Structure formats: C-alpha cells, structure tokens
Amino acid sequence: MNKELAALRDKIDDVDKTLLHLLAKRMTLVSQVGEVKNKYGLPIYVPEREQSLLQSRRKDAEALGISANLIEDILRRIMRESYINEYDKGFKALNPQLRPIVIIGGQGQMGQLFNRLFTLSNYHVRIIDRQNWHEVSHAVADAGMVMISVPIHKTEQIIHQLPKLPTDCILADITSIKALPLQTMMETHAGPVLGLHPMFGPDVTSLAKQVVAYCDGRQSESYQWFLDQLQVWGASLHNINAIEHDKNMAFIQALRHFTTFVYGLNLFEEQVDLQELLALSSPIYRLELIMVGRLFAQDPQLYADIVMASDENIALIKRYHQRFGEALDHLENKDKQGFIETFLRISEWFGDYAQRFQQESKTLLLQANDSRSC
C-alpha cells in the first residue's frame, strides 16, 4: 500500500517541481512586460487584457476536462504576483518636468508608500516630518506638489501651518475624511487643490485594482497628470464630491470600525475561550473572528479619529444602536414571524446583490478554508 501511494506522490512532486520552473519562466516574461510598460508609461493593470486572458484559458481548461474556476483562481493569484514584479521595475514619470514633491508626514506608513511610488517613477521627493518641520519653508519654496499625509486629527492644523506655496503648486491630501480637509486646503492655498482617499492600507503589495477616491478642489487640469500617474501605478479611480464621500465613509469606516470594536469588546467581557471558538468555527465565523481580531492589532488613535470624525458618524451609529434594540423586540417577544417578514423585506431591497454576494462569498470562503490549519 505505502509503496503504491509513495510512487504516485513522487510523480506529483515532480509535476509540482515542473510547475515551479514554469512559474519562474512566466515571471521572467512578466518582468520584460514591465520594462516595456515602463518605457511607454502604460498602466500595470489592464482589465481588458486580464479578462481576455482568463476567458481564453477557461475555454482551454474546459476542453481539457479541467475546472475553469481552478485555472482562473490560479491565474489571478499569479497575476497578483506579476503586478508586484512589474511594480519593482519602476514606472514612467508622466510629468517629468515637475518640480520637487514634498510629502508632509512622509515618515508615516502611507507617506512612505507614496514616497516609494514617486521615487520608482523618478520624481524628486522631499520628506517633511516632525523632526525636520523647521525645514518646511525651504522645502516647499520651489515645490511642484505638496502632499499632506498626517493623522486625521492633525490634518487641518498642519494645513494651516503650511508656509505660502508657489501659486502653481498642487496641494493634495490623503486623509480618510474629505469635506473639512478639502475646505481647509481651498482656504489656505489659491492654486490647484486635490483631495484623495486611497481605499487601502500601507501594506498593499501593489496598487493594482486598489481604489483611490478623489474629490476635485480647484484647477483640475493642473493635476490631471497625477490622476493618470495613479492609474499607471495600477489604481482604479473614483471621482466623488467631498460631502458624498464622507456620507459613504460613515458606513464604510465609522460604523464598520465601531461595530467591530464592540464585537471585540463583547468577546472580552464574556471572557470567551478563543481557542475553543476557533476550533469550532465554521469558515464564515472564522473569517469574522479574523476580521475582528485584526482590528486590535492596530493603532487605536486611528480608529478613534475615524469614528469620531464627525457628529454625523455618531448619529449614524446611534441610529444603528436603536434599530438593533427594535429588532431585539422580535426576539424578546418570540416573534419569529416578525423577524422573517423584516428579513424578507431586506432581501427584496438587496435584490440581485444578495445572490451575487452569496456566489462571491462561496469562492472567498473556500479560499479562506484552503489555508485552515487548526
């Protein structure tokens, strides 16, 4: 028995080693693609190429009797690695004549990320942070762009403290709220103004497929090159006005982070046995526990700032709490029918999204379970 199995396993190992060599070959080709793209300033993420490649290989797979989803999942994973590879090759500067870029708060994690991206694209970058704040006047005197990358609660104050910038200098920020910072930048600078919100953290491996929301301030023609540059880096842009942005962020950030916080608080107060809970978890609960737990590995100041950024955020969270209490009434009255009716009303409102999400979640949950080891 062991002999039969061992022989087959050796053959499988050989196949896997061949696979590795094939991957190495593909990565070399991808590097060459990166060089070509770099030369011509082409975006690293091209949705159409990705789609057509996937469609062709899915068809080939079906012809060979292999699962089309298998090859799609593998190729998507390989493409993620390819984006990192192209990223390392550097990028063409779309505005090579630009005077120096000053990143205020350039020692922070997001500041470092943008520093790396600008530098990979041959822009001249100057970092201003707490310890060299005294150099700020000198640094911005001939700047082509000033990017504010500081904690939320310091943003407005720092913008007010900026020395006068050259009139044609672009003033941009990357704060995760937009109305107040944008307004402050508009008041303090008469030239081009742009509000950005990168919808990702500093630990992304590349900007491919990552969303950057942006709010136009003033003289958009002067910073169009920068929006194009973000796309060359792989980002997907989403234009929105600052008020709408902040309304959406009340859900995406404030309410989300706060409910996650309370979720963790409740586990703590109940003194649950995390190990037992993990061992018993369904894939979906495991995923939830991971998303709750990860919050507490991060900086509480950031979350306090985001949640308490506005009275609107707090009002939304209060409405949520109240609705929770109302829904609880169904339970206390053992009113299954009421619960079911509300549920169906919400299902109807979700419409096609419910089905679509269920389909997508299936893939994600299978992926989450692939790496389960405990």
Add this chain to the structure above:
Amino acid sequence: MNKELAALRDKIDDVDKTLLHLLAKRMTLVSQVGEVKNKYGLPIYVPEREQSLLQSRRKDAEALGISANLIEDILRRIMRESYINEYDKGFKALNPQLRPIVIIGGQGQMGQLFNRLFTLSNYHVRIIDRQNWHEVSHAVADAGMVMISVPIHKTEQIIHQLPKLPTDCILADITSIKALPLQTMMETHAGPVLGLHPMFGPDVTSLAKQVVAYCDGRQSESYQWFLDQLQVWGASLHNINAIEHDKNMAFIQALRHFTTFVYGLNLFEEQVDLQELLALSSPIYRLELIMVGRLFAQDPQLYADIVMASDENIALIKRYHQRFGEALDHLENKDKQGFIETFLRISEWFGDYAQRFQQESKTLLLQANDSRSC
C-alpha cells in the same frame, strides 16, 4: 510598442497553456491516489502530507527566486480541487456490514449531502421525508443507523414521532443546537446515540478540512466506525459536550447571524446606494458587505430558528446591545481617551491572536481583491 508587448503576451499565453496540461497531468495522478486511498480506506485529507509537500515546494521556490507564498497559495488551491477529485472516486466503507441507513429529512440539502457521501461509500441509504413519512416504520425496522436531518424547530417533534428502533441501531442528528436534541434522542431510544453538528453548509465541494463537532450520547464504541468514516471523507472532528457546544454556538451562530441581520436592516433603513458603496469599498469593507448580503439570499426560517433557539441566545444578544450602548457613551462624550483605553484592554486580551489574525487577514484580503472586477 504594441508589437513588443504582443510578442511577450503570446509567450505568456504559451506558458499558461503548458500550465494547463501540467494541471491535467496532476489531476490524473490525483485520481490514481484517490483509487489507492479508496481501496485501503485512507482519509482524503492528510495534514502531514500537505504540510511536508508545501514546505518542500516553498524551499524549492526560494532557491529559484520565486515567492514561497505564491507556490503555497497555488498548491493549496490545486489541493482543494484534488480533494474534489478524490471525493468523486468514492470511499471505502469502514462498516460494510451495517444494515440500511435511514436519513429522516433526506430531501433537504444537508440530507442530500450525507446521502451522497454514504452512497459514495457503498452504504445502503433510505430516504424518509414529508411525502413518504407513512413508510417510516417499515424503513427503520431493520435500520443500522437513523440520521435526523430536519429543520431545527421540528427536530424534537420528529424524534418523538419515530417508531421504536432496533436496540442496536445508532440514532444520530445533525441539528445545529445540541443539548435539547441529544436529550430527546436519549429519552426516546435506548441504544447508541450520537449528536453531530457539521460546521459547514450543503454547498461544500468536499469535507476536506471541514469541522464536524460531535457530542457523545451513549455506547460510543458502536458508532466509532462512523466517526472514522467522517475522517475518511476528510472532516476534522471536534468532541464537545452539548452544553458547551450550545454556549459556543450562541456566539458563532446566534449573535453572529443577528448582528449581520441588523447590519443589513440598517443599510436598508438608511437606503444607502449599494453600488456607490461597493465602488468606494476598501477590500475589507467589500468583504463585510458580501458577508452581510449573502445572509439575505438564504432562508429566514433557518436564521429565526437558530437565533431564537434558546433564552441564553437572546440574553447574550441583549448583553451585546447593552455594551454597544455603553461604548456609544465614549462617542457622545467625545471621550477619545476612554475609547483608546478600552481598545488597548481588548488588544491585550486578544494577545497573540490579534497579530496572528492580522497576518492571516492580509492573505485573505489580497485573495478577495484578486477577483475584484468592479
């Protein structure tokens, strides 16, 4: 320019086609492994083999200058497909002498899943459901095992309505609460009794790495073969007493489903623009929205049953709601310091798990973003 890029892309396509043939070859080998395992009754999921295979290929990858995580992710995905492949080959019956297995509620989704697994393992299965309930006495008269797979709120009633079973017949259920069903089975049947809770839904592609919690009832030596059989199918077993099980499920199921329900309710009451929210989502919020939305593609009765299964569930949800209100006080008093202190206390309680979850979430979020298309 287009020529250079097109030539490289053709070469990449050739590599990907070779990859497909390699996958086809691997799947053939895996089928042969499945046949050997089937012959000897070996489990389809062997954690040690998986670990050693991954470790060897990671080392090989590093030697070739390829990311070790890349090959690990790809191999894990391939192995998931391999389990499905082995699954299709059928399984050895560990108790081939067993008299027929009767699945009560065998037309339901979970009932069908177990029917398939038993049949793939050459057991003789009989299905009893609403439309042939009148045949139940005849069906169980010579049964070796009776498995209850009916909606939660019907479980006890159905167990009470069962005709007398042969004394050596195993009575098992797969309800997602355990104390009451187990107690009811113990009262109505004098022979072997086993409570099971498969921690997965009917849409799993194989049982590999899926958790099955089980509570011993009576005469565990008579159903040991069935626990072994579950492992042959790939499942990971977790023994627990029924009270502890239900306590954990108050978190894993009742509180989780209810908070998800309220999350959806809140989006509905606020009449958010889901499309805008999705377009602006960070990978983590997108994941959350998917997990909320998927609930509403499912059966509200199931969730009503799970949430209202016990007074303890409702009491836990009430405590959660109260803590939410207390935490809200931080916000209303603009008490950032208080929020931060509580946050840090919870972080400390999570201990190493917070870091571990952050690490694991990074992989999962990257995976979730791989398939982003909008």
